[in-house]
Each structure stands twice: as C-alpha cells, then as structure tokens.
Amino acid sequence: MKNIAFVLILLSCTMASSQKTLKDQPLPHSYVIDNTNGIIVWNTSEISKTREWSEITFGDSFTLDIPTSEISRKKTYKVTHHDVPYTVYSTSFPILHISVLDSIVNHPKIAAEFRYYDKDTTFVSTIGIEQRGNISLTFPKKSYDIEFWTDATSKESKDLKFNGLRSDDDFVLDAMYNEPLRMRANFSQQLWRKIHAPHYADLEPNAKSGIGEQFVEVFLNNTYQGVYLMIDQVDRKLLKLKKKEQDLVRGELYKAAQYKGATEFKEAPEFKSSLPHWGGFRAEYPGEDAYVYYFDNLQKTTAFVVHATKAEFAANYTKHFNEQNLIDYYLFINLLRGTDNLGKNYYLAKYDADSPYFIVPWDLDGVLGTVIDGREMNITTDILTNNLFSRLWEENPNAYRNSVITRWRDLRESYFSDEALFGAIDAHINQFNERLIFEREVLVWQQEHSDEDLLFMTTWLQKRLIFLDRHFSE
Secondary structure, three states: OOOOOOOHHHOOOOOOOOOOOOEOOOOOOOEEEEOOOOEEEEEOOOEOOEEEEEEEEEOEEEEEEEEEEEOOOOOEEEEEEOOEEEEEEEEOOOEEEEEOOOOOOOOOOEEEEEEEEEOOEEEEEEEEEEEOOOHHHHOOOOOEEEEEEOOOOOOOEOOEOOOOOOOEOEEEEEOOOOOOOOOHHHHHHHHHHHHOOOOOOOOOOOOOOOOOEEEEEEEEOOEEEEEEEEEEOOOHHHHOOOOOEOOEOOOEEEEEOOOOOHHHOOOOOOOOOOOOEEOOEEEEEOOOOOOOOOOHHHHHHHHHHHHOOHHHHHHHHHHHEOHHHHHHHHHHHHHHOOOOOOOOOEEEEEOOOOOOEEEEEOOOOOOOOEOOOOOEOOOOOOOOOOHHHHHHHHHOHHHHHHHHHHHHHHHHOOOOOHHHHHHHHHHHHHHHHHOOHHHHHHHHHOOOOOHHHHHHHHHHHHHHHHHHHHHOOO
16 A cells, blocks of 8 residues: 555664764664675764774674774774674765565565664665666666565555655665766756756645655675665655546656657557557556556647647647746756657656646766766767757747747856856765775776766766857857
8 A cells, every 4th residue: 555654753663763972883773794895884974983993893893903093984994803804984875784585686576674774763674676777687786676565465565754855665776887977867866956846836845846866875685785876756746746536637647668759759649548558658647547547638748749730839839848847858958968868768747637748857877978878978069859849949939949048048057057067076076085985886896987987077068068058059
C-alpha cells in the first residue's frame, strides 16, 4: 500500500535521537569495515575530532599506527586489528549499508536489509532492491532502485524522509560510473531547480520542478561500493499533480522511455488503453487501474504538434504546453548539450485537467561534453531540438524567439553566468578532493580520475557558452 505515513522518530527499528554531545568513539552504524579492500569508512559528523587518538573502537579496538590529535576528512589513518592493517576514511556523507542474501537483478526487486547513518539519524529497515538503467546495466558499478517495505513478506511500502529528499517510499541510487568526475547529474539537477519553478507554484507551494539528491557512501554486504547519488523518483507526489476523481483524469505523468516517434513529437499513432506504452511514452499516472491507461490527451497534444497548420499552431500551442517551461528546458538542454534528453529521458506532466503539459528532466549524466556511455564528445557548435522545438523556433509564434533570447540573456546574468557555473563546478571538485572521494573510487573500481577530465569539461563549457551567446544574439 502506497503513501503510508512513516515518521522516523516513531520507527520501531533501531533509532538514535539527536546527539547534543559529541562522542569520543564511533556510534553504531556510523562506520562499515570492508575486509575485502582493507578500508573503514566512518561518518564522523557526531565525533569530537580534536582529542588524543591512539585507538578507535570499531566494535573491537583498532590501534592507530601513528597517534593523532585530530580526525580530519582530508587525511587517511592507518590502523591495525590483530595484525591486520586497515585504512580509515572519515566522511560527512551518510553511510548506507545494504545486506542481501541473493544476487540483485534487473527485475524483480528482492528483499534486503538497509542500514542508514547520517549525523543524528540511524535506522534499519527492510527494502526491495533491483538494478536499474539500460546502458548502465553493463557497467561494473551498478545503479539501484530501492523501495522501503514494512517487511519482506507483505512488501507493503512505507515512506521515509532523507536530508535533501522528500518523504517517499521509492528512491534511486545512481552509481555515476559513466562520469569520472561524479558530478554531471547532480550539477544539472541542481541547476534546473534554480532556474525553473512549477507554473502552478502558487497553488502547490511544495511542488518541485525536479528531483532532489544527496551523496551517500554505499556498502553491499560489507564491501564498499563507492559514492552514490541518492535521488527522488519523478512521480505524482513530487510534482503535486491532482489526483484522479472517479472517472475524471486530472493530473497526468508520462515518461519518455524510448525513441518511437511520439516522444520527439514526430508521430501520433493510435493507442490501446490496455497497454502502458504508447509512441515511446510510458504511463506513470494515472496507472493504478490494471489494464487501463489514459493516453487520450497526450495523443491529441502530440497530433496537434504533428498536424496543426502554422496558424493553428500559433493560436493554440500555449493551451497544450506551458511556454515558460518549454523555453527554460530548451535553453537548459542546449547549455548542457543533453543529446539524449529531447526524445527520451524526460517526463511530460499535466497538473490538472485544464492545465498545459510541462517537461521534467531526467537522467542528466550524458551532458557537458559527454554522451550516455561516458565517452567525451567535443562538439560545441550545434543546437539540439525535436519537432516541437523546431516548430516553435522556425515558425516563431507570438515572437517566441524573442522570448527565448531574452530569457537566455537573463540567465547569463544569473544562473548561467560564468561565475555561477564554474563556481559550482569548482565547489564540487574541491569537496570531492578534500574528502578523498576520488581516491576511494579508484581503490574499488580502478577508474582513474585526472585533472584532464576537469580541464576537458571546463574548456568544453567555455566554448559552448561562446557559441550559444553568439547564436542567441543573432
């Protein structure tokens, strides 16, 4: 059963209340010992870091090779336990430990134990877990879809609230393996939330324009898996779409899952209400009625883009789409050069029955000079589009092009400015370097990170901005 209220303070499982006093030894669940790689990752958020340390109690006593007067996230510490050496890494990211008996597969979800520690919050819960993705399934570092369950038998879902994320039962653990800097998806989603707010925000102040995220340190069966990006799912609750009322469809949500014509607004084929897929779209909401799916409005809107005359298109496109959302998404995707995000990897949503459709971005990893499999693509002088955006730009209804150009100039003075964009990149890289994140990723995945990766991305972005400034000034 979905949407069961689940308040962390009332959890019956292991729970720690707010720690007002800093501790002198590791708290339960704040660390995991990886015997395979000989490392211990320890969340030291609640630890007194400035004292004399000669040993650390990770269950048993571990002796420091060199006593220290502080525990810093910028350093590693060599410890020994029964003559076995380990390297201790200090982190402020949440520690997430998944224990599972069977192999995790693409489908279906299997039961697992989920342990979580973040500052003053620690708990244990049952989850369902499966691998997720398409190309990412071929990578050695896997991404996962997790759902919180009350127990492994009933598989009844329950909601949890994490820092930076909304209360929900379903989350994604993004491995970011195709991105050596481990930042493109996080950078892009944060940027989207900065530049765009839902057009119905006055009616739904808690509605989000995109997903939230937080970095976490993940272990699987006591073996370190690296840093992951834990993110929200795009669903009705995130967007605060109106619920269906009896036979009246109000809020709608579809995922552009495949290149099959409709997702690029090139085709509007007939649909069968018994099938959850149509033209490359997958029905997300409404979808609670078995074998009944509602593509009526989406099919009409897609057919409008495909078949409307120039006059009809100019007179009615804002009835079908929120114009500000289209402008922001068009500029956003072209800034990033998201080559896989105009015919796939986005959501199309409608707040209420009489409101227009709007776009929500998804899977923003093949951006900023790379494509979805991680390859660098040094192309900076093209404009990405689909049939909807091409019609808007070429036919220029209601001076659409002027609106795009004006918005570009406004963004270049704010969230798209050199200072804002490169400052955000520097902040991320500095954070990961200081916390030795790249060092741990290389240790477990042998995936080298070098200054050349950062140089390529920043040089690419500089060239891209020069081209787009010129394009939107002509």
